[in-house]
Amino acid sequence: MNYPKLFSEGRIGPLVLKNRGIMMPMATDLADKDGLVTKRQIRYYQERAKGGLAMIINEYTGVDDVDSIPSIHNLRIARDYHTTAMEELVDAVHMYDCKIVAQLHHGGATSNPQFTGRQNLAPSAVPIADGRPMPKEMTLEDIKRVQEKFIDAVGRCKKAGYDAVELHGAHGYLIAQFFSKYYNRRQDQYGGSATNRARFLTEIIAGIRKRYGNYPILVRMCGDEMTPVDGFLTLAEGIEIARILEKAGIDAINISNGSARNGDANCEPFSYKSGWKKHVAKAYKEALNIPVIATNTIKDPEFAEQLLEEGVCDFVGLGRSQLADPYFMLKAASGQSEEIRKCIGCLYCRERVLRDAMPIRCTVNARTAREVEFDQLEKDGNGQTVAVIGGGPAGMEAARVLALRGFEVHLFEKTQQLGGTLNIADKPAFKEKLTQLTRTMTAQLNQLGVIIKLNQLADAKTIRGIKPVAIVVACGAEPVVPKLPGVDGNNVYLAEEVVAGQAQPVGKIAVVGTGLTGLETAEMLCSAGHEVALVEMAPEIGPGIFPAIRNDELGRLLSHKPTVYAGHKLLAIDVRSITMENMSSGEEVQIEVDSVVLALGVRPRKQIYDELKQAFPDIEIRAVGDARRGGRIGDAIRDGFEAGYTLGKGSGSII
Structure with a gap:
């Protein structure tokens, strides 16, 4: 035992x-x-x-x-x-x-x-x-x-x-x-x-x-x-x-x-x-x-x-x-x-x-408190082929549920490992539980016999070769980059690049955007010895983050004493400075910085979905996760689960 x-x-x-x-x-x-x-x-x-x-x-x-x-x-x-x-x-x-x-x-x-x-x-x-x-x-x-x-x-x-x-x-x-x-x-x-x-x-x-x-x-x-x-x-x-x-x-x-x-x-x-x-x-x-x-x-x-x-x-x-x-x-x-x-x-x-005074739910389990709606998973796949494009949390969850329904699932991932943005989100301090989540989801896919194709872009020709009856698009999103003077400069980096270790900003650094990604990026930079300025349009840093998580993160970050510019909007980036607008007074504020890190959220990669819709007009295609709308891990897993559960059951479906 x-x-x-x-x-x-x-x-x-x-x-x-x-x-x-x-x-x-x-x-x-x-x-x-x-x-x-x-x-x-x-x-x-x-x-x-x-x-x-x-x-x-x-x-x-x-x-x-x-x-x-x-x-x-x-x-x-x-x-x-x-x-x-x-x-x-x-x-x-x-x-x-x-x-x-x-x-x-x-x-x-x-x-x-x-x-x-x-x-x-x-x-x-x-x-x-x-x-x-x-x-x-x-x-x-x-x-x-x-x-x-x-x-x-x-x-x-x-x-x-x-x-x-x-x-x-x-x-x-x-x-x-x-x-x-x-x-x-x-x-x-x-x-x-x-x-x-x-x-x-x-x-x-x-x-x-x-x-x-x-x-x-x-x-x-x-x-x-x-x-x-x-x-x-x-x-x-x-x-x-x-x-x-x-x-x-x-x-x-x-x-x-x-x-x-x-x-x-x-x-x-x-x-x-x-x-x-x-x-x-x-x-x-x-x-x-x-x-x-x-x-x-x-x-x-x-x-x-x-x-x-x-x-x-x-x-x-x-x-x-x-x-x-x-x-x-x-x-x-x-x-x-x-x-x-x-x-x-x-x-x-x-x-x-x-x-929020709303019923309980769970980030990693889309069925929690929704067992009535998702009571019985029908075994109706009958070995038909489904393509899932993208191996992040939404794609992995869709693939898992479709495999449970009896489909032959081909999961395409352009990089060498599954996980998508989880492989970035797990890099800050105390985030090793996200690494474990990727491992668990991968183990579930392997146990179910999902055909995982790493290092492979899923273009129309490749997908046509497996003759799918439906396609799930889970290709993720791209970071938001505002159209501002200097944003394309050599001293401007994306938070995702910094967290993944793909970029090394130098000197005094302005982190623009203080959602959880921005705060965690700032903490990593502070811990590495950088002087950091936090720039946030909202009246307080960490807007929208649940207070217990926000306070926990700020307890560590603020001990490094970063400079905080809450209620400030980024206007322009220069080689050695940034210009902001004080949202209350309208006054322009300029501070000296050597590097700028943008953490302003993400927007869906619509091009892949649109191209597949055009290439496969007679096949049901579903966008999930960040490919549908930018969101959190729980949004991605819920999207993937619901797509896997309902794919082929809609009006006019051919499955």
Whole structure:
């Protein structure tokens, strides 16, 4: 057996788990406006159960729809009418021999008064963060009322068939607020000592035990809030509370990290190394006798096995790895680990839910939360030939899906390796996960028998020779170069050339454009010892980048102290200077530079698509990825997947 620890049985209270892989709760925003679980949500969870997990802890599930509505599509079990729908979810997961746990949640000060029409409740009148609404300090009557809502919700979970419940005491929500010396400044029996600050939860636990016996109870808490502000939980303080909870009779503890003010310790950007916080979970395992579940930025089964071997935890918490590849566990068990599509740490999932209030999606897996739409892949290719032009992420994904449908796929790539722009994007610091993505996608194509033709331009004559029934154009894009004086000078370079090591700008360098490519290029140049000026038309550098990624990148870049010209438009380039316009004042600004690096985005290569349309008027031709519109890796993979899934199924199709 591969990974013997990972695939050994485990126990949580009376539950026997078939292996040590547990899916962590992650908000999806897939519930309806009344908090009812939806068909889309059910299929999302069922797909992960089908992938071989021992247990799923579903996303935070509200026990209160009066004082706690953190988002419009927050899953809830606050009313009896939620129970029937929840049974459908439970049954769908149980179908694949997978346990399911409801994570019971109350937002407290993190709720949204715009949705409730009421002042938030909290242990004390302390806003969850600067600028957030002032909550109302809970009276003893409020406390008892909310505790009863937790206990009542457990009854609904039990009735729906859940195997256990998890009480959400992490990430700055209500239970965590009671744990916290910062948020809990009460002078009564619910504040002060660790015992008092845990009392809100221990009384809920006692109420559950009295009413429902030995029904399994888990608690999630932040083992270390890693927030350098007085009053936030330290590792030692967290362990003190965990011991109190163990004594109160919980069956397992689920260790996360971070706080409402430090989300990166919970859901990290790509620069964080796997296992960087494993000392926290190990400290809890050594201090407690109940099973410890823990997340640790687990991207592959080798590392999961290592954590279990080292005694860091009893069960591995799999979060974003389950978004990237729901078949993580099955592939690991069957010796196909090299085909596991791994999370790249881009936080697109978090960006969708937290910033955009949109349902969860994943950059590397176009099916995530869309399993209803892409339920069954038809085996309708019948060995017919399809040409895919371009071996970047869009082309590779289209080729993979078409091969799964039974087409004979010929993938043409003009360079000596697959990956396209991934082979540039993986060059800056901490981007090695993109190298792994290319390897995984290549392994999948090889396993499926895709005919890969490297170092080969796909002209009309070549394509005509294989007699394709359809063509996918994934030839990528070209960098945007503005028509400005001096832009064709010998001191002007493209960011892509610099990152790939094909160009070496000298002296003081102006980087024009501060999207992620521009910022990463600037960081590389600063690290090489160059003096750098950042030029950006928007009022702030890094426009449009998800704040957690932007702040992570700027934390490194700004330590080099580049000169920043936000709100400035490039007008002209000279041999030793550039001229800009201050967008606010209209004033012209000139600075001395030796080199200029352009990072202004890309535009599709339309010529190849147009030529093929003319050469093959009777064949369905689909442009995907950057060849269709400039975008991110996730846009390219989604385009490729959708093209592969739908090619030949449109109106008037001949396939």
